[in-house]
Amino acid sequence: MVKEGGLRFLISRTGPLAFRDYIVKNHLADYITASYGGQNALREVAEMLMVLKGSFERVIDERTRFSDSYKAYLAARDEVTLSTMKWDKDTFKKY
Numbered sequence: 001m002v003k004e005g006g007l008r009f010l011i012s013r014t015g016p017l018a019f020r021d022y023i024v025k026n027h028l029a030d031y032i033t034a035s036y037g038g039q040n041a042l043r044e045v046a047e048m049l050m051v052l053k054g055s056f057e058r059v060i061d062e063r064t065r066f067s068d069s070y071k072a073y074l075a076a077r078d079e080v081t082l083s084t085m086k087w088d089k090d091t092f093k094k095y
Contacts, residue, residue: 009033011041
């Protein structure tokens with residue numbers, strides 16, 4: 001799947017580097033985060049995507065001004081119901 005994807009990100013992690021080395025050797029990631037999973041790595045990816053899209057400065061400006069568009073984003077975000085899924089045998093189950 002990763003060979004067919006668009007942009008490919010690898011979230012860094014602590015521990016053995018064999019998997020990371022395999023990804024690098026086989027050119028399976030376009031970007032490897034400097035941050036580890038659980039330590040703002042997903043935010044790093046999101047910010048990188050905004051940079052690539054050319055919207056990073058506008059987004060930060062909207063947020064720091066607490067603009068109407070940022071308020072609308074917050075309202076929409078707060079309407080989303082989050083759930084946790086876990087792979088169990090042959091399907092995802094909500095828990």
